[in-house]
Amino acid sequence: MTTVSRADIDERVAQRLAEHDIRYTVGRKLTARALVALAGPATAAQLHDELGREVPLSSLYRTLSLFDEAGINERTHDADGVARYELAEWLLGHHHHLVCNKCGEVEDVELATEVEAQLADIVRAIADGSEYHATGHRIDVEGVCGSCRD
C-alpha cells in the first residue's frame, strides 16, 4: 500500500501545512505519525489509544479536522456512524476498502492497474447517464474478515 516511505510522507505533510501557513507542532507530528502507521481508516478513539493518550481527544479532533481542511487526511464513517480517518489518496495512493460486517474493522486494498481502469470506465458510464459531474468513486467490499471467521 505504501508507495512512499514514512519519512517521505512526513516531509510532504510538513510542506502542505507550510503552504497553508499552519505550524507543524509536536501534537500534529505525533498525529501524522499515527496516521501513517495505519492499515486502514481508524476512529479518533483508536488513534487516541495508539498515541498513548499523549494527545488529548479535543486536540486530536481539532488536528484531524485541520488535516482534513488541508487535504492531508480523509474522513469517512463506519457502519456505526463513527468517523474514521486516514491519509488522503495523494499521500497513500488510490485504494479501496474491505469492511468486516462482524467486527467492523476496515482494511485497505489496492487494485491492479487494469482492474482500476475497468472500474474507472464503469464509473464514467454511471455518471454519463446522470446529471452528475463525477469526480471520484468509492468501493467497499463487504464481508467477513479472517479473524472473524473462527
Place this chain on the structure above:
Amino acid sequence: MTTVSRADIDERVAQRLAEHDIRYTVGRKLTARALVALAGPATAAQLHDELGREVPLSSLYRTLSLFDEAGINERTHDADGVARYELAEWLLGHHHHLVCNKCGEVEDVELATEVEAQLADIVRAIADGSEYHATGHRIDVEGVCGSCRD
C-alpha cells in the same frame, strides 16, 4: 428503480413483519410509505418532515431500527456521519449511489445488467486476494449534482 409497485412493497413489508411477529401499526405503515416514496436514502429528520411530524422522532427512530432488524431497510451514513435510511435491496433492487459533494444529497442509480456483472467480477477478484469472505459491495460515485452546478 421501482421494479415493484408501492402496494406490492407494502404487502411484502406486512408479510415480513408478520413473520417476525411484529405488528404493522399506523405509524409503521406511514414510515414504510415514506420510505417507498424516496429517490435515495434519507435522514431521520427528512423522513420526519416528510411525514408532517405526525410520527414523533423517537418513535420514528425506533421504527427504523426495527425495520433494520427485520431486514426491511438499510442504514448508511452520509459524509456528515448522519444516518440515512432506505428500503433494503430485496424490496428496492440492487443499486448504487450518486453522492453530491456540495449539498450532500444521495441519489439511487441502477446499473445495466452487464455492467453489474463486470462489477461482480471485480469484487470477486478483490476478495480473492484477501482473507475476506465477500458478501456484497457498495459503490458510491462522488461528484456534483445537477442543481449544485449553478
Place this chain on the structure above:
DNA sequence: ACGATATTGAGAATCTTTCTCATATATAGT
C-alpha cells in the same frame, strides 16, 4: 529575550441517536 500570533487542553455545549417508563393501543379469549 520580547512581543505578537497561533496552538493547546479541559471542560462545556451541541447534535444525533438511544433509552426509559408511564400511557395507550392492538390482539386473543370469553
Place this chain on the structure above:
DNA sequence: ACTATATATGAGAAAGATTCTCAATATCGT
C-alpha cells in the same frame, strides 16, 4: 362486546461522538 395480556407509543431523559470556548502555553520573527 368485554376483559385480560402483550405490544407499541410518546415525551423527555440519557448517552455517545464531535465541536466549541476560553484561559493558559507554545511558537515564530525580530
